[in-house]
Amino acid sequence: MHDPASSPSTAACAECPYKNAQKICMAPGGRHPEACPTVNQEAVLAAALAEYAKPDIAAFACRASIQEGAGYAERESGYAAVRPLKPRILEIAEFARRMGYSRLGLIFCAGLALEGRRAAEFYREKGFAVVSAICKVGQVPKETIGVKDEEKIAAGRHESICNPIAQAMLMNAAKTQLNVLVGLCVGHDSLVFKYSEAPCTVLAAKDRVFGHNPLAAVYTLDSYYRYLKQPLE
Numbered sequence: 001m002h003d004p005a006s007s008p009s010t011a012a013c014a015e016c017p018y019k020n021a022q023k024i025c026m027a028p029g030g031r032h033p034e035a036c037p038t039v040n041q042e043a044v045l046a047a048a049l050a051e052y053a054k055p056d057i058a059a060f061a062c063r064a065s066i067q068e069g070a071g072y073a074e075r076e077s078g079y080a081a082v083r084p085l086k087p088r089i090l091e092i093a094e095f096a097r098r099m100g101y102s103r104l105g106l107i108f109c110a111g112l113a114l115e116g117r118r119a120a121e122f123y124r125e126k127g128f129a130v131v132s133a134i135c136k137v138g139q140v141p142k143e144t145i146g147v148k149d150e151e152k153i154a155a156g157r158h159e160s161i162c163n164p165i166a167q168a169m170l171m172n173a174a175k176t177q178l179n180v181l182v183g184l185c186v187g188h189d190s191l192v193f194k195y196s197e198a199p200c201t202v203l204a205a206k207d208r209v210f211g212h213n214p215l216a217a218v219y220t221l222d223s224y225y226r227y228l229k230q231p232l233e
């Protein structure tokens with residue numbers, strides 16, 4: 001079967017050999033490998049540009065980029081001197097304000113209930129109405145979606161499913177304007193993205209081992225956590 005990921009014309013920016021400042025996607029007249037979407041994927045890039053021409057998308061994208069720039073101090077001193085200023089929790093609040101939003105959704109994991117509560121308080125203190133839903137909402141037994149007893153975290157007892165579809169639908173019913181995810185599991189977050197009517201952003205990505213800092217694994221893949229590179233079973 002044809003694997004689209006193996007085509008030389010398929011985007012493979014992660015393997016690009018050039019430094020950012022040399023890349024054609026960042027520097028006019030810059031360099032690029034053979035499989036470079038900036039030079040090979042004209043139709044896709046044109047389709048993306050057409051989306052940015054839609055007024056609501058244009059406003060969203062423009063304000064996101066303005067927020068990106070506003071995340072730095074010392075901009076008047078040049079690129080080499082700029083300093084990052086704002087943690088993500090504040091960037092989300094500022095972006096929501098920039099968009100004129102007044103109602104946020106806070107979609108959180110039961111394992112991060114304290115963090116969810118504090119984040120909701122933070123956004124309320126910034127002047128937003130906050131609608132929140134925990135992952136276990138609905139108390140649906142895991143058996144309902146086909147999970148076997150031995151596949152639970154602790155066999156022989158009730159376990160509620162994480163219910164990201166209900167979380168998203170609760171936000172949809174409350175007409176939230178931006179949903180903020182706090183610590184959802186892999187896959188459960190995907191379902192929120194799929195079912196949410198409002199755009200979503202992630203305050204925290206769950207990592208049970210690394211204190212919700214998944215990149216700690218990346219930083220240590222070639223040293224203490226090299227065992228993670230062993231083939232999947």
Ligand code: SF4
Binds near residue numbers: 014016017025031039
């Ligand atoms: S130069 Fe081309 S291949 Fe390299 S990162 Fe940019 S778009 Fe991707």
